Every structure is written in structure tokens, then in C-alpha cells.
Amino acid sequence: MKKVKIIEVHENVFNSNNVAAEELRHELKDKGVYMLNVMSSPGSGKTTALSKLINILKDEYRIGVMDVDIETSLDAQKVADLTGVRALQIHNGGLCHIDAEMTSKAIEEFGVDDLDIVFLENIGNLVCPAEFDTGAHRNMMILSVPEGDDKPLKYPLMFSVCDLVIISKIDTMEFFDFDMDKAKSNILRLNPKASIIPVSAKTGEGMEELAKWIRAQL
Amino acid sequence: MHELGVTFYVVKDVKKVAKENKVDKIDFVTLEIGEVSGVIHDQLIDCWNWARKKETVTESAELNIETLEAITFCEDCQAEYRTVDYGKICPYCKSENTYLLRGNEFNIKEIGVYDEDDEES
Ligand SMILES: Nc1nc2c(ncn2[C@@H]2O[C@H](COP(=O)(O)OP(=O)(O)OP(=O)(O)O)[C@@H](O)[C@H]2O)c(=O)[nH]1
Ligand SMILES: [Mg+2]
Ligand SMILES: [Zn+2]
Numbered sequence: 297m298k299k300v301k302i303i304e305v306h307e308n309v310f311n312s313n314n315v316a317a318e319e320l321r322h323e324l325k326d327k328g329v330y331m332l333n334v335m336s337s338p339g340s341g342k343t344t345a346l347s348k349l350i351n352i353l354k355d356e357y358r359i360g361v362m363d364v365d366i367e368t369s370l371d372a373q374k375v376a377d378l379t380g381v382r383a384l385q386i387h388n389g390g391l392c393h394i395d396a397e398m399t400s401k402a403i404e405e406f407g408v409d410d411l412d413i414v415f416l417e418n419i420g421n422l423v424c425p426a427e428f429d430t431g432a433h434r435n436m437m438i439l440s441v442p443e444g445d446d447k448p449l450k451y452p453l454m455f456s457v458c459d460l461v462i463i464s465k466i467d468t469m470e471f472f473d474f475d476m477d478k479a480k481s482n483i484l485r486l487n488p489k490a491s492i493i494p495v496s497a498k499t500g501e502g503m504e505e506l507a508k509w510i511r512a513q514l
Numbered sequence: 515m516h517e518l519g520v521t522f523y524v525v526k527d528v529k530k531v532a533k534e535n536k537v538d539k540i541d542f543v544t545l546e547i548g549e550v551s552g553v554i555h556d557q558l559i560d561c562w563n564w565a566r567k568k569e570t571v572t573e574s575a576e577l578n579i580e581t582l583e584a585i586t587f588c589e590d591c592q593a594e595y596r597t598v599d600y601g602k603i604c605p606y607c608k609s610e611n612t613y614l615l616r617g618n619e620f621n622i623k624e625i626g627v628y629d630e631d632d633e634e635s
Contacts, residue, residue, distance in 0.1 A: 299629040303535050305622040309523045309545075312530075391519050423552070424516045 313428055317396035320403070320431030324414075330514055331403075331414045333432035335454065337447075338420030340440040341464040343371045344497040345506075346415055347378040352507040354381055357412040357514070362386055362402050364394045364419050371417060382406075393424035396431045412514070422447070426454040434513055436460040441468050445479035452486050460491045460509060467496040517554060520620070521561040525572060527622055532571050540575040542626040548619040549584040549598055575625075584617020 324331055336342050343363070350359050361383040363371040372385035384406040388394050394402075399416065408414055416432055418425045437458045439447055442465060448455040455461065461483050463476070480492055491509060495502030528543055543562075547553055559577050566572040584597035588604035589611045595604065597617055604612050 300541075301537075301627045301629050303531060303537070303625045303627070305527070305531050305624055307527060307622050309520060309527060309620045309622060312527060313523065391522075392516055393519055424519055428519075 310427060310429075313395050313397070316400065317429035317431040320396050320400050321433060324403070324408070324431070324433070327409060329408045329411055329414060330434075331416060331430075331432040332510070332513075333416045333418055333425075333430045333435045334438065335418045335422070335425045335435065335458070336420060336438035336440070337422050337443060340420070340438045340443065341497055342417050342420070342438055343374055345438060345462065345464055345495065345503075346417060347375050348497045348500070348503050349506055349510070350375070350379040350381055350415070352503060353413070353510060354379060356511075358410060359413045359415070360384070360406060360408060360411045361415045361417065362399075362406060363417040364388055366390050366419065375417075382411075388419070391419075392421055393419060393428045394430060395428040399430045399432075413510070422451040422454045426451070426457050434459045436462060438462045438464045439479070439483075440465040441472050441474045444472075445475045445482065448479070448482035448486055455483055455486045455490070458487065458490055460493065462506065463492065463494040465496060465498070466494045466501060467498050516552075517557040518561045518565075520553065521558065521565045524562065524622060525565050525569065528575070528625055529569060529571055531622075531625055537625075537627050538571055539627070540572055540625050541628045542576045542578055543572075544578040544580060544623045544626070546580050546582050546619055546621040546623045548582045548617040550614065550617045551620050553620065555579050580623065582617060582619050585615045586612050586617075587615045588612045 334342050353359060359381045361375045361381060364386045365371055372383040376383040386402045388398055416430060435458045437454060439461060463479060483490055483492055493502055493506050493509060495506055532540055562577040566575055585594050586597040587594050588609055590609035591607040593604060593606045597614060602610055602612055
């Protein structure tokens with residue numbers, strides 16, 4: 297009969313990524329670079345809101361943007377056109393998320409020594425990016441009004457890992473049954489420490505408060 | 515899609531453990547997955563069976579999955595109950611003031627190697 301040799305591992309599969317993320321976070325901090333990871337469903341308004349936010353902040357800080365997209369280089373180009381800041385498109389080979397190792401490589405390629413803030417626009421997806429620490433100093437996510445106030449209940453992990461939840465497209469409130477108070481209480485129940493800022497990238501409402509939140513992190 | 519991303523991590527970790535233990539071919543890998551981790555077992559096994567062929571060390575390794583029960587704790591009445599049966603609402607006091615104690619795990623439990631030349635007995 298065959299004998300079996302068992303090697304006990306008992307290791308969380310996400311552990312190696314968490315270690316790599318912690319290293320990257322320290323490395324960036326030592327360089328004086330602050331990285332923000334921006335997550336949301338597809339089309340919630342990451343690129344639009346980021347462009348507006350960067351235009352408010354770009355005279356105070358040196359800013360760069362890295363966009364992860366499965367196929368095209370649309371978003372990086374768009375942000376660069378709208379803001380004039382340096383942007384890098386990361387192609388991640390069709391995966392549903394970006395992890396710390398991929399982020400590290402992108403940071404190296406991008407070159408961040410001359411920057412104060414790097415925004416990382418993650419893949420539009422509410423599940424997988426939440427599980428992979430990218431090494432960013434803060435996580436923010438965007439919940440847009442058309443998606444509904446029940447999203448925190450359906451994607452709890454995403455809302456639990458975020459330091460800031462931006463409720464976007466509030467100019468469309470009148471067309472949707474979106475209950476702002478309910479959305480806020482759903483978020484805070486999962487994550488009592490989360491900051492919540494309602495904005496419209498279209499009208500500019502709330503954008504100054506968002507900029508203020510970023511300044512307070514630096 | 516999610517399962518594929520996770521599979522790469524399993525492969526990476528398994529390769530690392532194999533190297534540390536000087537094993538060049540693995541026969542099985544056992545994962546412990548929490549009931550509410552959101553991973554679909556059949557999909558994960560499909561992804562594994564595709565990914566394992568890319569490396570000699572994993573190519574013949576079967577994937578076993580052990581499920582860990584999910585338990586939720588009620589802050590109001592201090593009871594524990596099975597998450598899969600009752601979700602977020604405590605079955606004893608109907609409170610929503612509950613949180614997951616365990617059931618979210620995604621661990622590599624062990625890897626196994628069949629020893630062909632059996633010396634000891
Ligand atoms: N009305 C309104 N529309 C918005 C607002 N913000 C973004 N949009 C629109 O929403 C659509 C998607 O916006 P994007 O910024 O491309 O969204 P995204 O999250 O970057 O999308 P992906 O990168 O594809 O996931 C565009 O048509 C925007 O014009 C807003 O505040 N109000
Ligand atoms: Mg975008
Ligand atoms: Zn109870």
C-alpha cells in the first residue's frame with residue numbers, strides 16, 4: 297500500500313498577498329507617496345469623479361493615476377486628457393482584481409518618486425478587489441445612486457474594507473428610489489468607522505468636501 | 515472569474531511549500547473553505563484542474579475541499595447559531611445585531627505526497 301506523507305500548511309491563501317501589501321505600503325510611505333485605491337461596480341463614476349477631484353487638488357499636490365482595465369487604455373487616457381496629470385494604464389491579463397504584487401510592478405514602471413498622491417482606479421467589481429489588499433494607504437469605494445441603497449447588504453466585504461464611501465451621482469436622486477439615510481445606516485452597520493460623502497461629479501456638489509477628506513489624510 | 519484569481523494564489527503557495535519541503539511532485543492539496551466565503555467549489559476545482567497542468571510539481575495533484583461551518587453570534591442575546599440556516603437575523607431573539615464568528619475561511623490545510631518506496635513497514 298502507498299504511504300502518504302502529509303505536509304501541514306494551515307495558511308490563509310490571502311496571507312502572501314497581505315504581506316506583500318504591507319511591504320509596499322511601507323515602501324511608499326518612506327518615499328512620501330500616498331496611495332488611494334478606488335473601487336466600485338462598473339460605471340459608478342470612478343473615472344469621472346477622480347478627474348474632478350484631481351482638478352481640485354492638482355495645484356496643491358503632485359498627483360499620478362494608475363488605471364486597471366481588462367482590455368483598453370481608455371480610462372488612463374481620459375484622466376490624462378481631463379486633468380493633465382500623469383496616468384498609467386495597467387493591463388492585468390483579464391483577472392478580476394489587482395493584487396499587491398501587480399500594483400508593486402506598476403508602481404515601479406510608473407515611477408512615483410516625484411509624486412505626493414497616487415490614485416489607483418481598480419477594476420469595476422464589488423467582489424474580488426475587496427479581498428486583495430493592493431498596498432494602498434486608504435481604500436475608497438463609490439456607490440452610485442442608480443445602483444440602489446441595498447448594495448452594502450449584498451456586498452458586505454467591500455463596504456467593510458473601505459475607509460471612505462462616496463455616494464455618487466446624487467444629481468439623479470429624483471429618478472431613483474434611493475433612500476440616503478438607509479444607505480448610510482447600511483454602510484455604518486457594517487463599518488462604523490467609514491466616512492461617507494455624497495457627491496455629484498456632474499454638478500460638483502460634495503466635491504470640495506471630498507477634497508477636504510483627502511487633504512486630511514496627508 | 516473570482517475562482518480563477520484565487521486559484522493562482524493556491525498554486526503559488528503550494529509551490530512555495532513544496533519547495534521548502536523539497537518535494538517535487540504533489541499528489542493532493544486539501545483546502546478548508548468556510549461555508550459563506552462565497553467560493554463556488556465546482557468552479558474552483560475546474561480552475562485548479564486547468565491551472566495545475568502548468569507546473570510539474572502540481573500537475574497530478576487532486577484538489578480536496580473541506581467545508582468549515584459558518585457560525586454567527588448575536589450581540590443582543592449572546593447566542594450562536596448556524597449562519598446558513600438563519601442569515602443575519604438571530605433565530606432566538608430576532609435581533610439583527612449579529613456578526614459572523616467564522617465561516618469566511620480560505621486556507622490551505624495540507625498537501626499530500628504518496629510515498630512509493632515504503633521502507634519502514
Ligand atoms: N448624472 C451623473 N452621471 C455621472 C456622474 N458621474 C459619472 N457619471 C456618468 O456615469 C458614466 C460612467 O462613469 P465613469 O466615470 O466612466 O465610471 P467608471 O466607474 O470609471 O466606469 P468603469 O471604469 O467602466 O468601471 C458616464 O456616462 C459618466 O458621465 C454623476 O455624478 N452624475
Ligand atoms: Mg473608469
Ligand atoms: Zn439573539
